[in-house]
Amino acid sequence: MKATIVTIGDEILIGQITDTNSGFIAKALDKIGVEIHEIISISDDKNHILDTFSQLQNQVDLVVITGGLGPTKDDITKHTFCEYFNDKLIRNLDVEKHIVDLFQKVLKIEASQVNKDQALIPSQCQILHNANGTAPGMWMKKENTVFISLPGVPYEMKAIVNDYIIPKIVAEYKRPYIIHKTILTYGQGESIVAERIENWENNLPNFIKLAYLPSPGRVRLRLSARGTNKEKLEKAIEENVISLSKIIGDIIVG
Known part of the structure; x- marks a missing residue:
């Protein structure tokens, strides 16, 4: 909808x-x-x-x-x-x-x-x-x-x-589920963060979108998943956040 x-x-x-x-x-x-x-x-x-x-x-x-x-x-x-x-x-x-x-x-x-x-x-x-x-x-x-x-x-x-x-x-009305998850990073600019997670981003499933939300000194990464199976979406978000943490865990603060 x-x-x-x-x-x-x-x-x-x-x-x-x-x-x-x-x-x-x-x-x-x-x-x-x-x-x-x-x-x-x-x-x-x-x-x-x-x-x-x-x-x-x-x-x-x-x-x-x-x-x-x-x-x-x-x-x-x-x-x-x-x-x-x-x-x-x-x-x-x-x-x-x-x-x-x-x-x-x-x-x-x-x-x-x-x-x-x-x-x-x-x-x-x-x-x-x-x-x-x-x-x-x-x-x-x-x-x-x-x-x-x-x-x-x-x-x-x-x-x-x-x-x-x-x-x-x-x-x-029937509507899909939308799940958002925001990760806060600190200390590196948007372009550096994007370069570090490029391969991870390219391998995201097609039902998950990534948005960069930069501000001075920090970058928020918002994952948005859309679909009809809520449990599947939540699991996919959780798994991808875990894999992201392995790549840039040194700058994730929230």
């Missing part, structure tokens, strides 16, 4: 805020065996969003979008969803009640009509309840690709991912 993560917002593109949502989503999906195909950021522009959706359609199994679900005119994700899915917005009374209750109980004020209009949802979508905010998540499918839209507020997004998206994917 492959996924692309899309963050929507001019504020990200101009560097006004730093995107942390995509990293959280990527880690959550990776833990359940979903392969991250790419992470992209796009503008608050309808045509840009539509073009991105069209490019991703059937290229990946899952598109996770954050941002653009707020109550203001520049939040256009729902309207763009309707255009892409040939759908229309309808008022969901359960969502509206949640919005009204949230304003009364938490903010101690009445919800404005603008806020209540966040209960306008594409008629075809499955609603992902946002207990911490007013903009619900949306789950829609077109042909072979699922499109999930999430609010850009990090704590709202995280709760929906943990409470709804991850359990739903686990229950409904």
Whole structure:
């Protein structure tokens, strides 16, 4: 199962805020065996969003979008969803009640009509309840690709991912296992380490990938194994870490 993560917002593109949502989503999906195909950021522009959706359609199994679900005119994700899915917005009374209750109980004020209009949802979508905010998540499918839209507020997004998206994917989709193991080396640069372990790296099984993650004074080596047999993957990782230790054990510190 492959996924692309899309963050929507001019504020990200101009560097006004730093995107942390995509990293959280990527880690959550990776833990359940979903392969991250790419992470992209796009503008608050309808045509840009539509073009991105069209490019991703059937290229990946899952598109996770954050941002653009707020109550203001520049939040256009729902309207763009309707255009892409040939759908229309309808008022969901359960969502509206949640919005009204949230304003009364938490903010101690009445919800404005603008806020209540966040209960306008594409008629075809499955609603992902946002207990911490007013903009619900949306789950829609077109042909072979699922499109999930999430609010850009990090704590709202995280709760929906943990409470709804991850359990739903686990229950409904078959996924491979992904096992990661990171080895920390110290005292030699990336090129020297790579030269020392070249033969070992060349003999890794095709289901194990090696990544070099250098920083001043140290290099992290990340082994990633992907497959359907978890025990086989764990055994292969363990065996290759042991053989690696025999080659560069003098610089492995963790």
